[in-house]
Amino acid sequence: xxxxxxxxxxxxxxxxxxxxxxxxxxxxxxxxxxxxxxxxxxxxxxxxxxxxxxxxxxxxxxxxxxxxxxxxxxxxxxxxxxxxxxxxxxxxxxxxxxxxxxxxxxxxxxxxxxxxxxxxxxxxxxxxxxxxxxxxxxxxxxxxxxxxxxxxxxxxxxxxxxxxxxxxxxxxxxxxxxxxxxxxxxxxxxxxxxxxxxxxxxxxxxxxxxxxxxxxxxxxxxxxxxxxxxxxxxxxxxxxxxxxxxxxxxxxxxxxxxxxxxxxxxxxxxxxxxxxxxxxxxxxxxxxxxxxxxxxxxxxxxxxxxxxxxxxxxxxxxxxxxxxxxxxxxxxxxxxxxxxxxxxxxxxxxxxxxxxxxxxxxxxxxxx
Ligand code: NAP
Ligand code: ZN
Numbered sequence: 605x606x607x608x609x610x611x612x613x614x615x616x617x618x619x620x621x622x623x624x625x626x627x628x629x630x631x632x633x634x635x636x637x638x639x640x641x642x643x644x645x646x647x648x649x650x651x652x653x654x655x656x657x658x659x660x661x662x663x664x665x666x667x668x669x670x671x672x673x674x675x676x677x678x679x680x681x682x683x684x685x686x687x688x689x690x691x692x693x694x695x696x697x698x699x700x701x702x703x704x705x706x707x708x709x710x711x712x713x714x715x716x717x718x719x720x721x722x723x724x725x726x727x728x729x730x731x732x733x734x735x736x737x738x739x740x741x742x743x744x745x746x747x748x749x750x751x752x753x754x755x756x757x758x759x760x761x762x763x764x765x766x767x768x769x770x771x772x773x774x775x776x777x778x779x780x781x782x783x784x785x786x787x788x789x790x791x792x793x794x795x796x797x798x799x800x801x802x803x804x805x806x807x808x809x810x811x812x813x814x815x816x817x818x819x820x821x822x823x824x825x826x827x828x829x830x831x832x833x834x835x836x837x838x839x840x841x842x843x844x845x846x847x848x849x850x851x852x853x854x855x856x857x858x859x860x861x862x863x864x865x866x867x868x869x870x871x872x873x874x875x876x877x878x879x880x881x882x883x884x885x886x887x888x889x890x891x892x893x894x895x896x897x898x899x900x901x902x903x904x905x906x907x908x909x910x911x912x913x914x915x916x917x918x919x920x921x922x923x924x925x926x927x928x929x930x931x932x933x934x935x936x937x938x939x940x941x942x943x944x945x946x947x948x949x950x951x952x953x954x955x956x957x958x959x960x961x962x963x964x965x966x967x968x969x970x971x972x
Contacts, residue, residue: 685753
């Protein structure tokens, strides 16, 4: 306890003297209010830090959840954005793996204790001392809370920075840093591959990436959507089969057929329907974050020894593995590029499901 207090005091003292730099950003000062242009402070680079100019930043439904206060309030201001691709502009004296001019990525994780069993195992998303997320997370280095990628630049310890392969369409690669890893990690963990029938529930940013990645892993992919127009589109994206989840007759065809299902739905929904599509020992793996609790009927898991599980993003090494996998298989997001000034319209459209399938902000639209 005393040691922890000493460390916190030390961190706070350090903060007082830590130099900062003013950076243009887009954020909100109150829950459920429009985002507007503002200036934030970022620390100047420390010995293990890199600084990057942000080129592109994807818009994830988690950004929207947080701005709306779906998971509670936030310390003001909130600057969302965690699917970041940029170019390194400066490096600290001890930085080994990056130099100015390099392309690089920052995803959901920007700090962790780096010594607990989880960090050592490469699953920093479960760090014992608390993972620092790229926005709206207590910042153990600079104090205050972290500001995300809806901004001109980011400063981050190189340990949490990703090498970005030379994708033809860099903007479309940005969503890999959250949407990509969030589905890659459970697809790998639950064994997507030849001989496995994998269900994907919800075709949004995460769902459409899951179709492409599961297919590249060699699985048979079956998609369930509430949107009639996405049934045909799911096949274009690579799905073997797609069903309208409101059509009960069509859904019944899949009873007890699937090995596991990745559930990307962002709002409250009935998961029991999908548990019944599982073979014995199958799992519904929730990655979506509906703010309300979900109900599970006992018989839907007891019969067939089924599981209802969850998965949270992925560690840094696995994110790098996913980027390299996607580059090898020519996988990026179907993206609509917007200017930062259109962020509030983009959030309104994302809420209505009116995006195919990821908005990406061209950060050049924000003048410094
Ligand atoms: P998105 O682009 O909005 O996609 C969500 C999809 O869910 C929609 O396109 C829609 O697909 C379906 N859906 C929405 N409302 C529904 C409803 N009421 N009933 C049934 N289906 C509905 O969102 P996203 O960026 O992919 O994110 C999806 C969820 O994952 C969000 O909750 C986000 O916060 C969460 N997330 C979690 C992690 C993690 O680590 N676990 C990481 C990133 C994001 P159809 O039109 O096909 O039905
Ligand atoms: Zn995200």
